[in-house]
Amino acid sequence: DQQVKQNSPSLSVQEGRISILNCDYTNSMFDYFLWYKKYPAEGPTFLISISSIKDKNEDGRFTVFLNKSAKHLSLHIVPSQPGDSAVYFCAASAQGAQKLVFGQGTRLTINP
Amino acid sequence: DGGITQSPKYLFRKEGQNVTLSCEQNLNHDAMYWYRQDPGQGLRLIYYSQIVNDFQKGDIAEGYSVSREKKESFPLTVTSAQKNPTAFYLCASTPRRAGGIGELFFGEGSRLTVL
Numbered sequence: 001d002q003q004v005k006q007n008s009p010s011l012s013v014q015e016g017r018i019s020i021l022n023c024d025y026t027n028s029m030f031d032y033f034l035w036y037k038k039y040p041a042e043g044p045t046f047l048i049s050i051s052s053i054k055d056k057n058e059d060g061r062f063t064v065f066l067n068k069s070a071k072h073l074s075l076h077i078v079p080s081q082p083g084d085s086a087v088y089f090c091a092a093s094a095q096g097a098q099k100l101v102f103g104q105g106t107r108l109t110i111n112p
Numbered sequence: 113d114g115g116i117t118q119s120p121k122y123l124f125r126k127e128g129q130n131v132t133l134s135c136e137q138n139l140n141h142d143a144m145y146w147y148r149q150d151p152g153q154g155l156r157l158i159y160y161s162q163i164v165n166d167f168q169k170g171d172i173a174e175g176y177s178v179s180r181e182k183k184e185s186f187p188l189t190v191t192s193a194q195k196n197p198t199a200f201y202l203c204a205s206t207p208r209r210a211g212g213i214g215e216l217f218f219g220e221g222s223r224l225t226v227l
Contacts, residue, residue, distance in 0.1 A: 004154075006154075009152065031212075032212065032213075032214075034215065036218075041121075041200075041220075041221065041223065042220055042221065043116075043118075043202055043204075043218030043219050043220050043221050044155070044202070044216075044218050045218070046215045046216070046217075049215065089154060089155060091155075091216075093212055093213045094212065095211065095212050096211065096212045097212050097213060098143060098160065098162055098208075098212065098213050099145070099157055099160055099170065099213060100157075100213055100216060101157075102147075102154045102155040102156075103154050104152055104153060104154040105152075105154050
């Protein structure tokens with residue numbers, strides 16, 4: 001049972017344009033969401049998070065949007081840069097839980 | 113520098129052999145985790161530990177074992193019972209929070225290939 005789903009395995013975007021990565025979840029108890037970025041043969045690094053009491057959180061070029069009614073979140077990267085090429089994972093946790101549930105990942109490629 | 117160290121980075125083993133992957137952290141974090149990454153399947157939780165001498169099974173614990181004798185260390189043993197052990201293994205840690213888990217800090221990973 002995949003509680004966190006990233007339905008796009010890959011995404012290709014031109015440098016300077018907006019990248020939008022999507023994530024859906026099924027567990028209504030999830031109240032904290034995170035995005036991680038991962039390069040090949042390295043560990044994931046934390047990008048940005050959002051609590052369910054908010055619908056938007058920004059950090060520089062990265063913005064995460066949360067739509068609780070649709071159980072959907074998205075990560076916007078503006079403008080996209082070549083160094084953004086990586087696999088992006090969304091993750092979620094429920095109140096009081098001590099583990100994160102990850103999606104399958106989306107491979108983002110930024111083309112010059 | 114504070115961080116999480118996984119070793120070895122690459123490991124080759126013959127089928128039927130047990131192997132142990134090391135994970136050490138000097139972040140003074142209470143909770144530690146082992147995830148496995150396979151292509152197209154994201155990160156799946158194997159085991160986690162919130163405190164010394166205690167650990168819980170994750171979603172795919174079969175064929176794996178762990179120990180948590182010290183706060184800094186959380187080694188993972190891949191036993192011969194694990195049917196498909198070839199994968200990229202990630203160790204992570206986080207401070208323990210009353211309200212639930214926060215950000216996980218990951219090591220660089222260990223790639224295990226079983227021949």
